[in-house]
Amino acid sequence: MMEPRYDPHGVEERWQQTWEEEGLYRAGAGARTSATYVICVPPPNVTGELHMGHALNGAIQDTLVRWHRMRGFDTLWQPGYDHAGIATQNVVERQLLAEGTSRRELGREAFVSRTWGWLEQTGRTIMGQFRRLGCSLDYSRERFTMDDAYIDAVMTFFVRLWEQGWIYRANRIVNWCPYHQTAISDLEVDHEEVDDVLTHARYPFADGGGSITIATVRPATMLADVAVAVHPDDPRYRDAVGQEVVVPVAGRRVPVIADARVDPAFGTGALKVTPGHDPLDFEIGRDHGLPVLTVIGPDGRVTAPGFEGLEQRDVDERVLAWLKEHDQLEKRENYRHAVGTCARCHSRIEPLVSPQWWCRMDELGLPAIEALRADRVRFHPSSQHRFAIESLETAPDWCVSRQLWWGHQIPIWTCPDGHLTCAWPPPAACAECGSSELERDPDVLDTWFSSALWPFATLGWPQQTPELERYYPGNVSVTAREIIRLWENRMIFAGLFLLGDVPFTDVIITSTVMAVDGRRMSKSLGTGIDPLEAVAKHGADATRYGLLKMSSQQDPRFSWDKLEEGQKLANKLWNVARLILQHRGGAKPELAPQALEEIWILRRIDETRAEVEELLPRFDFAHLVESLYHLVFDDFCDWYAEAIKPRLNASDTAAAGTALAALERLLALLHPVMPHVTEEIWAQFHDSRLMVSPWPEPLAELDGAAAAEALRRAQDAAAIFRRSGVAPALEGDARRIFAAVVKPERVKANGDVEAERARLRQEVARAEAMLANERFVQGAPAAVVAAERDKLERYRRELEAIGG
């Protein structure tokens, strides 16, 4: 009935289907208490596919969820998708480009409709991939951030913020993506190193001779210069401050000003001030009351008179030619620096001044800062906790508007008189003058604005649903480092603002799984590994095991070895179960250990149970799987199974019954990590499902001292036998177990008695020397000294046993 080699293929898919059909993935399945355990999956982009980060994330969450389900909690693991504003729009826009059209040609309504249509066909595939990992999400509760009910939540959030007076519109310099033609937040900007050229240009003084030399990588922006700034303490320019210089090409007279934000060490120490096209210059200009000139349009092309419609680099050339002609070009030098690019399309970011909607962060963030300081939410590892607090403390106001078409349109309407009405559902008339001619703001919200509501909008908020009552607040959020400020912090302050409570108590920041060579996993680099490929090779259980084993390191390299280790563990488990089940006869699982090795293994399993209960709340998954691995291989298979084999072969029903009981507990411990193989074995001798079986209770008092001593003697003897070829003299159970496990008559140890005696003599001498050292005996902790005495005794005894 059971093959000698465990093949996860087919088995895993079968259980995934069975579990879901039997409703065991549903929230509350198997619950035996009213206590809840809730995790919301970080909603993947609706266009997304499973990558290694998702797989690790899923393995962690599922391990926690399955463990709590077995412990009787009412668990909810909430699945769903994010509409992912700019990311999704980007994909559809590229399709249109390939078809020779564009979203503008299509028009907004048709574009949005097309995006929906495309999603129906090809979107939302990733939950199917989570299924293949065995993730026990409640797939019947899938939510999407653009569901009608979810839209209500998003609009309500915005209106509440508006009512607080925290939403305002301001004309500021923002990161502008010329490809998508929208503002994006600082957090959506990547920095990429590029080779550039730094141009040094002379700006002559308007009165009298001389000039100031500035340095720039963007000569075209000279057309929008409104000042030259120097550091107030810079002796080189003390006399220049207050004078005027003439901007090249433009011929404009602009002041030389002093500002401490200028770095005297960079370039020439003199900065051309271009408030319209540089964030720092914008601030300096604002503080000095300078005008904002704009010479670049939303499409990235130049708009300055005489240069309309030209590419910036063409204007750069013209400006350079002008400088050369007028002998104002001092030099050009190669310069490597980081420039901002759009995280989606990698276009170079254009800092542009544009009207955007902002959300004030000062008051909104405060309760979240307090909650984190009071550890009402804890980030793991703790270094990330400090980072989260700092991020909230220094959070600038949140630019919530985007000039996109795919997303949640902002609920603000304008009447012909320019009054603003912010309301949801859509108002019939202007709140101020009653006009019914309302025009809705065309902008949509930042995609993270809706993500911030995920832990409760998925439960029906703003409606007071039973689910919301029952499952909010939740417990854990599992996510990647780079998303702390974008998402985790925002869920926390949104939850506190709207529901008065934090959405979860713990945030696990997972490590980033790197490629085998240590580089980042990336599709474009070809370094990515598809988790489904790993599952196809080694199975979902092994993939989960391997990922958890890697999870402790900060940036682990993906390692196929660890997956193979997991696969071997599954196979080992399968085979030792086969051994026990083959000899079970009519035995039923019965927890009535008699032989010392039975008491010993049950205690070892129970020790590991306690260890699991200590490690999982600390989210230490790597040590968890390591501990399980050694329990199975070293203790259960190498010692216990070998020790009872003679009795199993003799059809000893009591031995078989105890073995079944021990196997049950072992399977339960492994189930959260390796659900499929454990469920498959469980089904060989149960009608129930392991998945919803109770987590093992601590074992009642078993006098394990004699068992532990016998096993230790047998194990020590085995080590000596392997090294020396001489089996030390043993008595009673220790002797029996040693004989069953080590089989001296069969194993030809190629050891060397003399070498082993020498080794033991050396150990004895070392221990004796330490115990003779008064400073050690007095200075070291008593337990350490006692341990040393024990060792000395043991080495002496072992030495004697092999005739030393």
Add this chain to the structure above:
RNA sequence: GGGCGCAUAGCUCAGCGGGAGAGCGCUCGCUUCACACGCGAGAGGUCCCUGGUUCGAUCCCAGGUGCGCCCACCA
């Protein structure tokens, strides 16, 4: 530029004040009646460097070197 972290066996990594460990790889021997995805035996290490604290340091502290990640408006 700021923050966080890492340097231990050929590889990937545990350990972190008192005997240097695991998995894989390698060598040798076993198709032994659960498992060759196995069993047994072995080789392989100035625990990055320099100081300090300590009876004792791979482990704690300081400095150095080399990496990695996150964040950041040096034109």
